[in-house]
């Protein structure tokens with residue numbers, strides 16, 4: 001077991017099981033996440049025999065930074081995992097602080113037609129520690145604290161539910177990396193049963209749904225997941241989620257030229273979301289090797305925005321980061337794997 005994948009409550013159980021006091025877990029967490037030590041032998045308030053025991057029971061191995069690419073407000077990291085697989089994360093500098101977009105799987109099986117990450121099928125889930133370490137390595141690289149995390153990198157987080165939840169709990173722990181739940185966003189393509197599970201976890205995190213189309217036909221065409229969990233069911237589930245958690249949900253809508261960006265689709269989307277406590281985030285498409293998809297131009301995006309606004313829908317246009325440095329959605333890994 002890697003120590004960075006252990007929740008504090010589980011570490012407490014471990015200590016109780018081996019006949020130690022449970023507050024040892026707190027001490028270990030402070031060493032790991034405040035003092036950032038990389039060995040149990042540096043935890044000076046833990047006695048020698050216990051250090052040895054911990055060293056036998058847990059590993060410290062880190063993923064490693066394979067490559068970095070940088071532009072003004074963005075830095076992209078390619079990480080190498082123990083088994084030679086790669087994932088990526090993106091650091092973004094906002095006026096409100098630093099955010100990191102983390103990956104949750106090696107590859108992805110959701111097969112969205114426009115997405116680069118999905119070209120490379122899922123190889124495996126990431127362990128919680130591999131997600132925690134993406135953040136730790138970035139904080140160490142920039143010598144600054146991260147203030148928010150979005151789980152929007154490679155992979156479908158709800159297809160790796162248990163590990164993603166452990167990850168959230170570890171980074172949210174006030175004695176861990178201490179990122180407030182309201183500063184953590186999980187983005188999903190719409191795995192309905194897992195959204196239902198998530199609403200019962202009483203977490204205060206933000207949920208973002210990749211909707212991208214306002215009707216069944218179009219959504220099924222560009223997002224195969226819609227064949228399993230229909231738009232109608234997804235919308236009902238989002239309503240249920242909002243009622244249960246009292247949290248506003250983000251609707252992501254990637255703007256694809258001549259695919260989903262006309263007045264007709266804007267009106268359909270407005271009708272679909274009317275009265276729901278959601279806001280729509282329009283995402284300028286990052287063009288990839290999927291030559292059949294182009295980004296909608298500025299006028300079209302503005303027009304779509306205006307139609308939604310007029311219909312009383314809360315809407316914003318996503319600020320762009322990293323298009324120039326392949327920071328967009330799985331492109332760095334995709335290049336590395338091909339090379």
Ligand code: SAH
Pocket residue numbers: 110112114115116151152153154155156157187188189209210252254283284285286287288328329
């Ligand atoms: N699987 C999750 C999270 C990863 S994808 C999900 O589907 O939400 C994160 C977001 O980036 C999704 O909204 C996805 O549709 C979008 N996306 C994928 N490729 C993109 C691209 N080339 N340009 C802009 N957004 C893209």
